[in-house]
Amino acid sequence: MMAGHVLLVDDEPALVSVLEPVLKAEGCKVTVAIDGNAAISSVIAGDPDVVLLDLGLPDMDGKAVIQTIRDSSQVPIIVISARHQESEKIAALDEGADDYVNKPFEIGELMARIRAAVRRAKASEEAVAVFEAGPLKVDFTTRQVEVMGEPVKLSPKEYLLLHALARNAGKVVTHKRLLAAGWGSEGADSQYLRVYIGLLRQKVEADPSYPELVITEPGLGYRLKV
Amino acid sequence: MWPEKASDGVGMGSMAQKGRSYRLWQMLGHGAGSSWQPILILGGTAVLAIFLQPILQGEVSSGLIFVLGITIVGATSGLVPSLICALAASAVFNFFLADPVLTFRMNTGNDLAPPIIFTLCAFVSGLLSGRLRDKTSQLGKTNLQLESLLDTSRMLQAAPDIPAIQEVLKETVPGRLGFSLWLFTIGDGRARAVEQLADRQDLRELADSTLSGEAVIRDEIGVAYRLDGSRSCVGALVIQGPGDAQVDPAFLEALASLVGLAVERAQFASAIAEAEANLRAEGFKSALLSSVSHDLRTPLTTISASASSLIDYGTRLDDGTSRKLLRGIVDECDRLNRITANLLELSRLQSGGASLTGQVLSVSDVVRTVVQRARERANGHEIRVSPPGQDVLVMADTALFELALTNVIQNAIQYSEPGTTIQIDARTRDGTCLLTVTDEGCGIPIGEQDRVFDRFYRVKRDHSSPQGSGLGLAIAKGFVEAFNGSIELTSPIAGRAGTSVTIWLPLFRETAP
Numbered sequence: 001m002m003a004g005h006v007l008l009v010d011d012e013p014a015l016v017s018v019l020e021p022v023l024k025a026e027g028c029k030v031t032v033a034i035d036g037n038a039a040i041s042s043v044i045a046g047d048p049d050v051v052l053l054d055l056g057l058p059d060m061d062g063k064a065v066i067q068t069i070r071d072s073s074q075v076p077i078i079v080i081s082a083r084h085q086e087s088e089k090i091a092a093l094d095e096g097a098d099d100y101v102n103k104p105f106e107i108g109e110l111m112a113r114i115r116a117a118v119r120r121a122k123a124s125e126e127a128v129a130v131f132e133a134g135p136l137k138v139d140f141t142t143r144q145v146e147v148m149g150e151p152v153k154l155s156p157k158e159y160l161l162l163h164a165l166a167r168n169a170g171k172v173v174t175h176k177r178l179l180a181a182g183w184g185s186e187g188a189d190s191q192y193l194r195v196y197i198g199l200l201r202q203k204v205e206a207d208p209s210y211p212e213l214v215i216t217e218p219g220l221g222y223r224l225k226v
Numbered sequence: 227m228w229p230e231k232a233s234d235g236v237g238m239g240s241m242a243q244k245g246r247s248y249r250l251w252q253m254l255g256h257g258a259g260s261s262w263q264p265i266l267i268l269g270g271t272a273v274l275a276i277f278l279q280p281i282l283q284g285e286v287s288s289g290l291i292f293v294l295g296i297t298i299v300g301a302t303s304g305l306v307p308s309l310i311c312a313l314a315a316s317a318v319f320n321f322f323l324a325d326p327v328l329t330f331r332m333n334t335g336n337d338l339a340p341p342i343i344f345t346l347c348a349f350v351s352g353l354l355s356g357r358l359r360d361k362t363s364q365l366g367k368t369n370l371q372l373e374s375l376l377d378t379s380r381m382l383q384a385a386p387d388i389p390a391i392q393e394v395l396k397e398t399v400p401g402r403l404g405f406s407l408w409l410f411t412i413g414d415g416r417a418r419a420v421e422q423l424a425d426r427q428d429l430r431e432l433a434d435s436t437l438s439g440e441a442v443i444r445d446e447i448g449v450a451y452r453l454d455g456s457r458s459c460v461g462a463l464v465i466q467g468p469g470d471a472q473v474d475p476a477f478l479e480a481l482a483s484l485v486g487l488a489v490e491r492a493q494f495a496s497a498i499a500e501a502e503a504n505l506r507a508e509g510f511k512s513a514l515l516s517s518v519s520h521d522l523r524t525p526l527t528t529i530s531a532s533a534s535s536l537i538d539y540g541t542r543l544d545d546g547t548s549r550k551l552l553r554g555i556v557d558e559c560d561r562l563n564r565i566t567a568n569l570l571e572l573s574r575l576q577s578g579g580a581s582l583t584g585q586v587l588s589v590s591d592v593v594r595t596v597v598q599r600a601r602e603r604a605n606g607h608e609i610r611v612s613p614p615g616q617d618v619l620v621m622a623d624t625a626l627f628e629l630a631l632t633n634v635i636q637n638a639i640q641y642s643e644p645g646t647t648i649q650i651d652a653r654t655r656d657g658t659c660l661l662t663v664t665d666e667g668c669g670i671p672i673g674e675q676d677r678v679f680d681r682f683y684r685v686k687r688d689h690s691s692p693q694g695s696g697l698g699l700a701i702a703k704g705f706v707e708a709f710n711g712s713i714e715l716t717s718p719i720a721g722r723a724g725t726s727v728t729i730w731l732p733l734f735r736e737t738a739p
Contacts, residue, residue, distance in 0.1 A: 012524055012527075012528070014524075014525070014528040014554055014557065014558060015524075015527055015528045015531065017550060017554060018528055018531045018532045018535060018551055018554055019531060021543065021547040021550070021551075022531075022535040022539055022543070022547075025539050025542045025543050025547070026539075056520070082519070082520045082523035082524055082527065083520065084519070103523045103524070103526070103527040104523055104526040104527035104529070104530035104531070105527065105530060105531065106530055106531070106534035107531050107534040107535045107538055107539070108534060108538055110531070111538075
């Protein structure tokens with residue numbers, strides 16, 4: 001069960017009338033905003049736990065909404081959009097969205113993303129010192145990494161990448177952000193990134209050819225599965 | 227086919243051209259009476275010299291009159307006539323004027339000098355004046371040819387397409403002189419006549435042979451010139467003279483090369499126009515695709531979310547919510563179906579009139595069918611219909627008519643509050659049927675009223691409203707225009723809010739069997 005306050009931003013009444021009762025059945029409090037301005041004022045007034053945001057809004061561009069929300073709030077934002085272009089997703093994620101769900105979606109998938117986003121937000125509030133997901137354990141204070149209880153030795157770059165992924169566990173981290181985390185520059189060659197992700201997988205994945213922890217999001221970046 | 231501008235250019239050029247072509251005709255040796263001119267001049271001077279001889283009292287003065295005549299002949303008729311005249315004058319001088327008179331016989335000594343000196347003078351002056359005249363004539367001819375080519379080039383530049391080039395050819399000097407000029411382009415590797423040749427297969431074969439063979443082929447039927455563009459051969463020009471008429475081959479060759487460049491330019495221009503049309507079609511397709519993918523995904527999202535919610539949360543949702551979700555699935559399926567119908571009809575309209583079939587339809591029947599379906603979708607709206615007094619018949623495509631009316635009514639439902647009234651009126655006026663759909667909705671801002679009929683245009687609204695595909699009214703407009711009707715929109719309606727859309731279609735008139 002997840003309880004919390006969900007801000008639903010979508011101008012499509014048919015979809016709102018589906019999501020609203022279902023989210024309520026999940027025990028959530030639901031606020032509906034039908035355009036960007038209503039969404040921004042609802043974030044300030046209502047302090048939601050998660051924002052579900054459609055990018056195609058009647059009054060302003062969804063990316064501008066993300067930008068404005070990010071100026072004042074770190075609330076998790078899950079983008080829901082029928083625009084499937086990679087560039088759109090990357091731009092939304094770079095603006096500060098936490099996750100991206102393509103339309104059409106199944107309710108289970110959306111709920112899982114909402115739960116992950118809420119959990120992540122809670123975890124970062126508590127500023128966990130240790131991250132655990134399945135066989136992987138990362139101790140952020142000692143920089144110790146363990147897989148199935150066995151310590152793993154990572155190079156500094158590999159650790160920086162794993163750190164960036166673990167801090168945003170469950171969420172897509174774009175190529176740009178990973179490059180910034182590992183090489184200190186967003187413009188670094190993404191070829192390096194591929195090589196180092198490969199090395200990281202060799203060390204943390206049970207079967208590096210079928211990664212189950214460090215998941216590729218084609219065209220966007222990588223996600224550490226929770 | 228022949229734009230105003232181009233025809234003006236040709237008209238202005240042709241005035242100057244007319245005079246020039248006549249002069250060229252003369253210079254080419256077809257001028258009447260020119261062969262008699264030297265004889266007349268020489269005869270005149272001979273008579274003058276013989277009759278004046280007693281008055282002038284001296285053969286030298288008479289000789290000078292002869293030399294004057296020869297110079298005039300040289301200056302007007304050229305080298306050869308002037309030399310012939312010199313010879314004749316020498317004989318006449320010897321016979322009539324030089325002692326002993328009336329005989330060709332020469333005395334000795336002093337008598338011998340005047341005829342010899344006269345003959346020498348006659349030949350030299352004939353030679354000089356004749357050569358000068360020939361040179362001037364040659365220069366004038368070249369000049370005329372150049373000017374004529376320049377005129378032709380100007381007209382060819384104004385020709386927008388290949389059939390226009392064929393028309394220009396008739397205005398050229400050879401064309402005006404009665405020559406037939408046949409333009410051929412290349413199609414499937416063979417010569418293809420621009421104008422209908424009827425039974426002139428021989429001309430096409432001549433053109434064909436120059437495409438693969440020599441650049442210029444002379445035949446008893448005419449001369450064929452291969453037209454070379456800057457990159458490759460673009461066609462052929464076959465010229466047929468009237469009778470044995472001749473035009474300078476160099477002139478015709480120059481003309482052929484000008485025509486070749488013009489044909490190539492016209493081909494490039496049409497290729498560019500085609501590429502631009504393709505580009506526009508591509509742009510339309512990609513706009514359509516992106517719109518379609520968005521429009522199809524929106525109802526699919528509701529369907530997918532509703533169905534998966536019913537599966538995952540079935541027991542936890544109350545009855546009312548479950549029914550609402552199921553209703554939503556049905557509604558969205560209907561919406562998908564409408565989008566599909568719109569796309570299909572749009573592609574039919576796009577492909578032109580070929581697939582549009584008109585049939586005689588009763589307006590009341592169409593309205594009844596469409597309204598019945600619309601009432602199922604109406605969200606608490608009351609749809610009122612005032613039918614026409616008698617049965618009104620129009621000629622239209624059934625599917626398109628229904629879709630156009632459905633789109634207009636759908637807009638009325640979407641953009642007005644539940645519980646309001648949508649009024650549909652059918653009337654006739656001046657041989658047309660007027661079908662008006664009026665709602666009490668939010669209306670359309672005046673600045674956007676023209677654009678709502680554009681494809682993919684959606685009115686930006688500051689409050690919640692279901693977004694349409696931006697195709698509905700575009701299709702309605704495409705439909706009425708395909709059947710010679712029109713569509714107009716009024717908003718707000720006098721006194722209150724709301725929108726009124728009127729479709730005008732010509733009434734069907736039964737023609738006598």
